[in-house]
Amino acid sequence: MAEVTLDNSRIKSLCPGVNYRVPLKEGLSETVSFLRENFSTRPLDECFNMMCDAVLSRHREYRLPDDERAIAERYISQSSNDYLRVLKMFTLMRKSEQFVRPPVRMMKRAVKFCLRI
Numbered sequence: 170m171a172e173v174t175l176d177n178s179r180i181k182s183l184c185p186g187v188n189y190r191v192p193l194k195e196g197l198s199e200t201v202s203f204l205r206e207n208f209s210t211r212p213l214d215e216c217f218n219m220m221c222d223a224v225l226s227r228h229r230e231y232r233l234p235d236d237e238r239a240i241a242e243r244y245i246s247q248s249s250n251d252y253l254r255v256l257k258m259f260t261l262m263r264k265s266e267q268f269v270r271p272p273v274r275m276m277k278r279a280v281k282f283c284l285r286i
Contacts, residue, residue: 223260226253 191199226248228241245253 219256219259220263222248222252223256223263226256227260 222245225241226245228238228245233241248256
């Protein structure tokens with residue numbers, strides 16, 4: 170597991186003497202309550218879910234720790250073959266969009282420029 174060190178010196182210089190202490194259990198409880206209240210009724214973002222699943226489905230290409238690799242493998246192994254085919258098509262479509270968008274933008278700019286002349 171990676172260790173993260175956060176630099177909070179700037180906020181301490183702006184607000185000296187302020188010291189917040191919240192027990193982990195209380196902080197997690199408040200966070201979960203907030204998320205349930207504010208996000209439980211939101212519609213699912215299927216595109217975002219597909220992007221996350223597509224990344225997980227390619228987990229063998231990444232250098233992951235063994236425990237994270239096992240989690241990704243277990244998650245993907247629960248997906249049906251049909252869904253994995255859909256993920257593959259989704260990934261191909263996303264890649265093709267990356268190549269198609271810049272030329273289309275250039276063509277639109279050229280047309281706008283020509284129309285001004």
